[in-house]
Amino acid sequence: MRSVVYSETGGPEVLRLVEEPVPEPGPGEVRVRVRRSGVNPTDWKSRAGRGPGKPVDPPQIPGQDGAGVVEAVGPGVQESWVGLDVWVLEAAWKRRWGTTSEHTLVRESNVSLLPRTTSSGAPYDLGAALGIPFVTAHRCLTVAEEGPLRLGPGTLQGRTVLVSGGAGAVGNAAIQLARWSDATIITTVSSPQKAQLAAAAGADHVIDYRQRDVGEEVRRIAPRGVDVVVEVDPQANAPLVARLAAPNAVIATYADDGGGADVAVPVRASMVPNLRWQFVLVYTLPAAAKARALDDLGAALAEGALGVGERHGLPLHHFGLDEAAQAHAAVEQGAVGKVLIDL
Structure with a gap:
């Protein structure tokens, strides 16, 4: 599979496109075939670290948010996940498996169902834009x-x-x-x-x-x-x-x-x-608050209440996997809207 990784901190130029074996999910994990990866400020800030040139071992795959299809599950995870469209939250939080890869491993608790029909008409675009921004907003509105x-x-x-x-x-x-x-x-x-x-x-x-x-x-x-x-x-x-x-x-x-x-x-x-x-910081939210956010976002999606794209006030900027560095740079430079990497 193709993955974008960085093995040292620094600017967008440290991102490299590499070939890796497709990973097998462990206990409590699912493997997702990623269709879209959403780029957030935390992605480039993590890549930049506290300064350039600091080793990152094992090499990190960036990308907290994404959307795709579950293609395999690990021990303890129900087989019924296989084949379902999902959106992903916090894939790379304290893990190497981000969403800027053709396949990634995600904890079962960090995937949620994604309706095939959405108000945006492009479910993977919407799914990859949800994670960090929408859970953050939910917490701000309910705290x-x-x-x-x-x-x-x-x-x-x-x-x-x-x-x-x-x-x-x-x-x-x-x-x-x-x-x-x-x-x-x-x-x-x-x-x-x-x-x-x-x-x-x-x-x-x-x-x-x-x-x-x-x-x-x-x-x-x-x-x-x-x-x-x-x-x-x-x-x-x-x-x-x-x-x-x-x-x-x-x-x-x-x-x-x-x-x-x-x-x-x-x-x-x-x-x-x-x-x-x-x-408010998503990664350290109380578990109950995060669970409520995921439930409510699922309900909002089911009702068609959320959308992305110009008509929903969130222009989309698409990049290819081999353009991950440009995607990171766009977010770092303050692109208005949502930056997505297509796989």
Whole structure:
């Protein structure tokens, strides 16, 4: 089989296309014939490591997310998985078997059924785009102290969600899931083009922060404040979102797009309304929270509530397996939409 690997940390140039034997699944594993691999920021950050030139042994196959067909199962796994379309989450977390390969090994708990018919019309594209972004967004939307713990029609009715960066992958996922759950959705973007994407995803109100005052606009739309903030850049936005949060709101941050190591949390502005500041990383989520996310995403898929592509606010950028380095570079350079590797 053909796989992309890296045996040392560094830039995209360390990725190599190699031939490897097709692996056999061990206990609790399934082997997936990968059709699409989704590229996330964590993929290039793991490849880059803490600096170039650090050995990686055994060579790592990158790619946490993907979609394909189960073709074999290991001991302890039901044979009924064989032949089913699935989407994959966290394939390479503390394992060498990522999704940038024609075949990969995945824990049974990290594969979920993928409907053959989706709202996007391309199930493998959608399946490879789900994993990290959508589970992250689910956690951000369900981590408030009073819940809800689950998403679905009506679960966020009467609540206002502010999504920072609505044209990004997690921002898009948060908008789609909040829309499915009947929230009022406000999002911020940095250009008219990104505003169109956020609106296509389902946002009710889109604010171009380079053209309008976010604070004034949000207060006009939601005078009592917002109940949930899905935050991509806490270093820049912490003072603002604290002022815009409703009593007992949650500010859930999943990234540090500002690039700083520290966040200055406004204490008094957070204390008086009893705000919760929550940090989110998919890989270390509580098992129960992750299981709820997978169940809810399965329900959303079954209802046709999720999609990818321009009309769903998430443009797709396709690369071949031999173009994995270009795919990583595209994500690292901030490509708007979802980068996929086709197999």
